[in-house]
Amino acid sequence: MKNLDSKSHVRGESIYLDDIPLIQGTLYACVFDSAVAHGTLRSINTADAEKSEGVMRVVTAKDLIGENQIGGVVPDEPLLADGEVHFQGMPIAIVLAESEELARKAVRKITADIEPLEPVTDPRVAAANGDLIVPPKKFIMGDCEEAFANCEHVFSGRTEQNGQEHLYIETQGAYAIPIENSGLKVYSSTQGPTAVQRAVCRVTGLPMHQVEVDVQRLGGGFGGKEDQANAWASICAVGAQLTKRPVKYALHRMEDMRMTGKRHPYSSDYKIGLNKDLKIIAYEVTFYQNAGASADLSPPVLERTLFHATNSYFIPNVTATAYSCRTNLPPNTAFRGFGGPQGMFVIEAAIVHAAEKLGVSAADIQRNNLIDDGDEFPYGQKAESDAITSWTQGDAEFNFAHLQKEADGFNDESKYFKKGVAMMPVCFGISFTKTPMNQARSLVHVYTDGSVAVSTGAVEMGQGVNTKIAQVAAKVFGLPIDKIKIHTTNTLRIANTSPTAASAAADLNGKATQMACETIRDRLFEVAKGLVEAEAVENLSLEDGHVYRNGDRTSLDWKSLVMDAHLQRVNLSEHAHYATPGINFDWTTAKGHPFAYHVYGTAIVGVTVDCLRGRYEVDYVKCCHDFGSSMNTSVDNGQIEGGIVQGLGWMTMEEVVYDDAGKLRSNALSTYKVPDIHSVPKEIAILPLQTNRENLAVLNSKAVGEPPLMYGMGAYFAIRNAIKAFTECSPEFDAPFTPEKVLMNLYSE
Numbered sequence: 001m002k003n004l005d006s007k008s009h010v011r012g013e014s015i016y017l018d019d020i021p022l023i024q025g026t027l028y029a030c031v032f033d034s035a036v037a038h039g040t041l042r043s044i045n046t047a048d049a050e051k052s053e054g055v056m057r058v059v060t061a062k063d064l065i066g067e068n069q070i071g072g073v074v075p076d077e078p079l080l081a082d083g084e085v086h087f088q089g090m091p092i093a094i095v096l097a098e099s100e101e102l103a104r105k106a107v108r109k110i111t112a113d114i115e116p117l118e119p120v121t122d123p124r125v126a127a128a129n130g131d132l133i134v135p136p137k138k139f140i141m142g143d144c145e146e147a148f149a150n151c152e153h154v155f156s157g158r159t160e161q162n163g164q165e166h167l168y169i170e171t172q173g174a175y176a177i178p179i180e181n182s183g184l185k186v187y188s189s190t191q192g193p194t195a196v197q198r199a200v201c202r203v204t205g206l207p208m209h210q211v212e213v214d215v216q217r218l219g220g221g222f223g224g225k226e227d228q229a230n231a232w233a234s235i236c237a238v239g240a241q242l243t244k245r246p247v248k249y250a251l252h253r254m255e256d257m258r259m260t261g262k263r264h265p266y267s268s269d270y271k272i273g274l275n276k277d278l279k280i281i282a283y284e285v286t287f288y289q290n291a292g293a294s295a296d297l298s299p300p301v302l303e304r305t306l307f308h309a310t311n312s313y314f315i316p317n318v319t320a321t322a323y324s325c326r327t328n329l330p331p332n333t334a335f336r337g338f339g340g341p342q343g344m345f346v347i348e349a350a351i352v353h354a355a356e357k358l359g360v361s362a363a364d365i366q367r368n369n370l371i372d373d374g375d376e377f378p379y380g381q382k383a384e385s386d387a388i389t390s391w392t393q394g395d396a397e398f399n400f401a402h403l404q405k406e407a408d409g410f411n412d413e414s415k416y417f418k419k420g421v422a423m424m425p426v427c428f429g430i431s432f433t434k435t436p437m438n439q440a441r442s443l444v445h446v447y448t449d450g451s452v453a454v455s456t457g458a459v460e461m462g463q464g465v466n467t468k469i470a471q472v473a474a475k476v477f478g479l480p481i482d483k484i485k486i487h488t489t490n491t492l493r494i495a496n497t498s499p500t501a502a503s504a505a506a507d508l509n510g511k512a513t514q515m516a517c518e519t520i521r522d523r524l525f526e527v528a529k530g531l532v533e534a535e536a537v538e539n540l541s542l543e544d545g546h547v548y549r550n551g552d553r554t555s556l557d558w559k560s561l562v563m564d565a566h567l568q569r570v571n572l573s574e575h576a577h578y579a580t581p582g583i584n585f586d587w588t589t590a591k592g593h594p595f596a597y598h599v600y601g602t603a604i605v606g607v608t609v610d611c612l613r614g615r616y617e618v619d620y621v622k623c624c625h626d627f628g629s630s631m632n633t634s635v636d637n638g639q640i641e642g643g644i645v646q647g648l649g650w651m652t653m654e655e656v657v658y659d660d661a662g663k664l665r666s667n668a669l670s671t672y673k674v675p676d677i678h679s680v681p682k683e684i685a686i687l688p689l690q691t692n693r694e695n696l697a698v699l700n701s702k703a704v705g706e707p708p709l710m711y712g713m714g715a716y717f718a719i720r721n722a723i724k725a726f727t728e729c730s731p732e733f734d735a736p737f738t739p740e741k742v743l744m745n746l747y748s749e
Ligand code: MTE
Pocket: 219, 220, 221, 222, 223, 335, 336, 337, 461, 462, 463, 465, 500, 501, 502, 503, 504, 505, 506, 639, 642, 703, 704, 705, 706
């Protein structure tokens, strides 16, 4: 079944924040932001802006009625700079004007007197200065020191990974409308309506029941709107509170790129030890996360880096240490994979390093160390592993050895084009690593005409979660999908939501929806039992809009049943709550069972490098992927294809560039290159993993949102192999592999 939004998307009828019909009297916000990455804010001159045409008011930190604070995890993030600036792009003042153009014009008339201080952009420098967001975190299993002493082979090195711009097609934005008795209704392009509600309440001083947040859908979030939608909603809310008029702000692309954080760059040190049978015995890794100027989601992102530090491998002795380093960049934030990919890159690099030194294929080391059932992850959870099955099934279908041979044969013949192949196994834990976040609610109403309205805490951002939730309701009620309508995500209907993140939205909200629908269905069965003279409700079922008795269709249809139930005063609404069972994590011991389950998969990635120009093409990504029982293969295949291309982009052409002064140089689409249709792999093959395992997700499906991104990382190592087929060299592990870097390595000798 197609994504329910596909028709309205194609027709341009889908409603995004900027399409919401305007209310008379709406003011437009625009932010004046810091041009200096680090400095003392001596004064702000807003006099000219205030006199500028159409300006209603200019707001600075001193005008806030509530707290000047939006930090969710750590309270270290002022909404508006006060006394100091910490990054280029930090909001200092808000202009509220009669039109967008007039607001932008007035912003240009504001000046700030900032005395510059030395900016820090390198996480290792920040760590050396002791400037950490939170104390270091550590995972320990076994005894690395002793193990290294007994290893046949020990290799150590360093890796660098850059950030990634989210580039959601819809930029950040919000629209706040005053309602009676000082309340506010806020439309926001956010993955976390409750996060927005909390931030708005903090800066306005309002209690949460006075603030309604509503989300129709996002034109993409990719993690960038898990926490970072809060600022813009807060800005609009403050404006609406102070002027008693509706306030809207939809950021321009360059504002968005300059003022928001990105995927975290990491710099890391590794040491890997193997025995003579190529078993990895010990692994020591230290991560320096470039957090940016405030915490945002950096601490949980850092934690997930540790959780995925050993990717799909079982390593008996592990010491993994992680530092979240405060720098003068915009606060970096969630991005598909949430720190997991950064952890996996380092172990993959370490394996490649060992393989090259030992003269074996990296695939041999990878294959030899895949985690098996019952093996323990460094955080204490025992694996129910499909790492080996996904490798074996993928290899059986796609034949790595043959693809490698094909590439070798090509390379023997071709002087200036070289092919490279790499295996990329992935193991990704599903659940928010912070256990309390793994809960969701669903509100289901059956109306007397037989139509069904569902509200959940899930936010639709293109990933198809609404389609999946509608499928759940349709299945329980035995109805066609057009009888189900998924409504906006709204904090009045569904309170205290977790953000739509961690790939878990369909799992959590789908389960809650299933529970709510089943409760209503069971009440309807009690009514139907009398109407169709069934002996027991167990003999009844709902299919094709009819009641079935002992598998036979009765004349009682859904609509009549619903009306009858209503006339008998049976409750046709339900609000259900789901909390993932069996998960826990204890940071005092750094052990527990944080994940409901893991998603496993293995990809083979092939590339061709043009060794004269340094350009490359991805020939194929062939993966064996664990969907569980996919609820919707067209949505899930879309998630795989999109995730792979986003992962490829991060590892190859996308390059976030800040200069030493902390200014974003890749600040527009002309200087930040993302994959287009020409850079998509020529072939993406998807083989669903065959497994009979039960899992905790809805209708035995599995989460699919983030894991496929990490297949794209295989392209990095495939390019490296192609370069090595051209020239003897040992490129540094410094991602992304832009064509420039490829060229430099091709001719480094
Ligand atoms: N797919 C689309 N089209 N747009 C998005 O913004 N976000 C990704 C992924 N797939 C995203 C997407 C991220 S970061 C996550 S965590 C999941 O979707 C969240 O949705 P889910 O929990 O429903 O999978």
